[in-house]
Amino acid sequence: MEDAVQTSFKFLHAADIHLDSPMRGLSNYENAPVDAMRGATREALKNLVNLALAEDCAFVVIAGDLFDGSQRDISTALFFAKEMSRLGQRNIRVFIVFGNHDAESQLRTMPRPDNVTLLSNRRAETVEVPEFGVAIHGRSFARRDEDRNLAQTYPVATAGRFNIGILHTALTGHAAHENYAPCSVTDLVSKGYDYWALGHIHDFSQRHENPAIVYPGNLQGRSVRETGAKGAVLVTVENGAVALEHRVLDAARWDAGIIDLTAITSPHGMMEQVRDYLEAAADAAADAAGARVAAVRLTFTGRTPLHAQIIRDERNLVEEIHVLASGLGRDVWVEKIIFQTAAIFSQAEIAAREDAIGDLATRLAGAGQDGELMALIGDDVRALLNKLPAGLSEQDSQLLQAVQDNDLSQLVAEAGADLVAQLVEGD
DSSP states (O other): OOOOOOOOOOEEOOOOOOTTOTTTTTTSSSTTOOHHHTHHHHHHHHHHHHHHTTTTTTTEEEEOSSOSSSSSHHHHHHHHHHHHHHTTTTOOOEEEEOTTTGGGGGGGGGGGOEEEEEOOSSOOEEEEEGTTEEEEEEEOSSTTTSSOOGGGSOOOOOOTTTEEEEEOOTTBBBBBBBBOOOHHHHHHHHTTOOOEEESOOOOOEEEETHHHHHEOOOOOOOTTOOOSSHHHHHHHETTEEEEEEEEESSSEEEEEEEEETTOOOOOHHHHHHHHHHHHHHHHOOOOOTTEEEEEEEEEEEEEEETTTHHHHHHHHHHHHHHHHHTOOOEEEEEEEEEEEEESSSSSSHTTSSHHHHHHHHHHHHGGOOHHHHHHHHHHHHHHHTTTTTSSSOHHHHHHHHHHHTTHHHHHHHHHHHHHHHHHTTOO
16 A cells, blocks of 8 residues: 555545435324434435534545435436535535436436546546545446446556445345445555545445444434434545544434333333333433433333233224323334234143143144134135235234135134133233
């Protein structure tokens, strides 16, 4: 690697902004903070710009997926241009590569402020920022399903410059993301750059220390699959030495909570557990800048005496949890409630009983293997579903799909286990 330029400056590294990501289905939830959640990507971008201004950054790099899919709404591009113009007024330049989502966006051809540079998708392009002794190298995706090793097309480091590579890539692969523009850390190190600004993986991580190879994660979580604090990386260069700081910039926070009811024996105790968790989630989502919406999915687990009551009163319990959340006076929204509890006694233990309940448990456990019985149940369930009004619930839709697939055995097994559990617990 060439000797680093003796220049000190800061820059911001962001990626996967997915500006105006639709967050589909929010309107289907009762009491959902639709405006706050759908506007979160814009607020996060504002926070990014505010941080760049506050830290007097030399420039900003965005490593792909600025836009989200096949967007056509010009207001998205206009909002982005307005925010970039705020940076332009302070002579802060912005360098962008497009990733798999941008590649198919209709907004990629929209005019941009003069301080914004979009790097080519035909070849790896180098842009110099001479006032800071920097050379920036990058290449955009030309198509969504980019399966080539784009890193191999990047030039070696420019002598006498602090070299930054911008690349949207899965590196050698990631379980939660498509394997776009695959390459290895060795491929990147071989170029002799001082910093690699990566995008595509939605969690913050540093994959190599010298040179720094970094994913900032996405700027704003878009679903319960993207939990925890989100933001960008503030990079400080002091005489060639690199220091990283992940800065939280999201405007809403997703949380997936698991509440174990094993030791809980009363509905009151269950609600106290819920209250404590939601209060903690709201506290975690807040910071010195103020509160942000905490969108929480709750999953209840454990072998508990409450299992039979949960089966019997599930709808009422769900409503009670939503009422509790709305009464906290906090920016917290319960997005979904999932019950995965079990009876205190296992099905094997119940079936081993030498009484009528044990006999019933044994018969129900084998019901799924009785083809004639399954056919009769399928006919009954199909007739029932045909009488339901339009707009099936998620549970009804799953049941209908099981009937259509002639696969009711799992549902019958679960229903049988629930029935036996209620009998065992005296209900």
